[in-house]
Amino acid sequence: MSRAADRLGQLRLAGHTGELARLRRAVAAWAEASRLGEAAARRLVQAVDEAAANAIEHGLADRTRARIVAEARRTADGLTVSLRYRGPRFDPTAPPALSPAEALRARAVHGYGLLLIGRLVADVGYDYARGVNEVRLTAR
Amino acid sequence: MDRRTYGLRLSHTLTKPTSHIKLEPMSSFSVSFSRLGAAHVLSLAGDLDAHTAPEFEAALEASLAAGDARIVADGAGLSYVSSAGLGVFMAFLEPARARGGDLVIAALPERVFETFDLLGFPEVFRFTPTVAEAAALFDAPGHAEGAS
Numbered sequence: 001m002s003r004a005a006d007r008l009g010q011l012r013l014a015g016h017t018g019e020l021a022r023l024r025r026a027v028a029a030w031a032e033a034s035r036l037g038e039a040a041a042r043r044l045v046q047a048v049d050e051a052a053a054n055a056i057e058h059g060l061a062d063r064t065r066a067r068i069v070a071e072a073r074r075t076a077d078g079l080t081v082s083l084r085y086r087g088p089r090f091d092p093t094a095p096p097a098l099s100p101a102e103a104l105r106a107r108a109v110h111g112y113g114l115l116l117i118g119r120l121v122a123d124v125g126y127d128y129a130r131g132v133n134e135v136r137l138t139a140r
Numbered sequence: 141m142d143r144r145t146y147g148l149r150l151s152h153t154l155t156k157p158t159s160h161i162k163l164e165p166m167s168s169f170s171v172s173f174s175r176l177g178a179a180h181v182l183s184l185a186g187d188l189d190a191h192t193a194p195e196f197e198a199a200l201e202a203s204l205a206a207g208d209a210r211i212v213a214d215g216a217g218l219s220y221v222s223s224a225g226l227g228v229f230m231a232f233l234e235p236a237r238a239r240g241g242d243l244v245i246a247a248l249p250e251r252v253f254e255t256f257d258l259l260g261f262p263e264v265f266r267f268t269p270t271v272a273e274a275a276a277l278f279d280a281p282g283h284a285e286g287a288s
Contacts, residue, residue: 017191021168024187024220042251049222053190100259109231112223112259119258 008033008072008079015056015066015085023070024049027081030072034079036139044139047120048081050113051092051135055083059090059133078122078140089128092117092135168192168219171199179244179275180208185217188225196225200232200243209241212274216247221255233265242266246274 008030013019027048031041052068060066068085096114103111117124117137125136169192174181180203188196203211213229215221229243236243244266248256256262268274 017189020189020191020222021187024189046220046222046255049189053222053224057190104260104264107230107234107264109227112226115259116223116255 006073006075008074010072011070013052013068013070015060015068017053017056019056019068020049020052023052026070027072030081031079031139034072034074036079040078040139043120044079044081044137047117047124047137047139048083050117050120051083051137054090054092054113055085055087055133055135059087060085075138078138080123080136080138082134082136084132084134086132090133091126091128093124093126169195171196173199173203176212176271176275178278179210179212181212181214181271181275183214183217187220188218188228189220189222190224193222193224193228197228197231200228204232204235204239209236209239210278211236211241211243212271212278213243213245214247214271214274215245215252216249216271218248218252221252226256226259226261229261229265242277244268244274244277246271 009026011023011026013023024045027045028041031044036044048070052070055068060068066085066087068083070081070083072079072081092114096111098106098108098111098115100115103115121137122140123136123138125138127134169184169186169188172183172185174183182199182203184196186192200211203209211232229245233243245256246268247270248267253267256265256267266274266277268277
C-alpha cells in the first residue's frame with residue numbers, strides 16, 4: 001500500500017488553543033475511519049490534544065502566524081497521527097522532570113500533559129529537522 | 141438540592157456577560173453554581189481543555205474569593221478533561237483545604253475519570269459517585285480534610 005493510500009487526512013491549525021476542539025474532532029473521525037477501538041481512539045484523541053496544546057503553549061516559533069499540520073496515516077497495526085510545527089526543539093519523548101507520584105506530592109500545576117501522552121498511546125516518536133518538530137503518536 | 145443559580149455563570153451562553161470573563165463563541169464549556177447543604181457546587185459541562193481551563197480557574201477563584209471553600213466539582217456534564225484541566229484542579233486543592241474546606245470531585249463519567257486515574261489523582265483528591273455524597277462530606281461534623 002502506498003503512503004498516499006495510507007493517508008487518512010490532514011488538518012492545518014492556527015497556533016491558538018481555540019483550535020484544539022477542531023483537532024480532537026478530526027482525530028476522532030480518523031480513528032473511526034481506521035476502525036480503532038473506542039478506548040484506543042479516545043486515548044489517541046487525548047494524546048494528540050495534549051501534544052498540540054504543548055506545541056501551542058510552549059513550542060511554536062511565532063504564535064501569531066504559526067501553523068500546526070496534523071496528519072493521520074493508517075499503519076500495518078494501527079493509526080499514527082503526526083503533528084508538525086516550526087519552533088524550538090520540544091521533545092515529548094524526553095524524560096519528564098517529575099514522575100506522576102512526584103508531581104502529585106508537589107501539587108504540581110503543570111507538566112501533566114507529557115506524563116499523560118506516554119500513558120495514552122502505544123508509541124510516541126519525535127524528530128527535529130531544519131527547525132521543524134514532528135511528533136508521531138500511534139494507537140493500536 | 142437547591143439548584144438556584146447565583147453569582148456568576150461562566151459560559152458563552154450567558155445572557156449577561158460578566159466583565160472579567162472573555163467569552164469565546166466556539167467554547168463548549170460552562171460552569172454554573174449552586175448550593176447543596178454546606179457545599180458550593182460547581183457544575184461543569186462540556187470540554188475542559190487548554191482553551192477552556194481559564195473559565196474553570198476563574199470560577200474557582202470566584203468561589204474562594206466569596207469565602208466558599210467547601211467546593212464540589214460536579215463533573216456529570218464533563219465530556220473531556222485535558223492536563224490543563226487537571227492542573228486547575230490541583231491549583232485549588234490546597235487553597236481550599238487551607239481555608240478549612242476541600243475540593244471534591246463528583247459524578248465523573250467513567251471515560252473522564254480515566255484521565256484523573258491514569259496519573260493517580262485519586263490519591264490526593266476525593267472522588268464520589270454523586271454530588272449528594274460529595275456534599276454530605278461537608279455536612280459531617282468536623283468533616284475530615286483530604287484524602288490521604
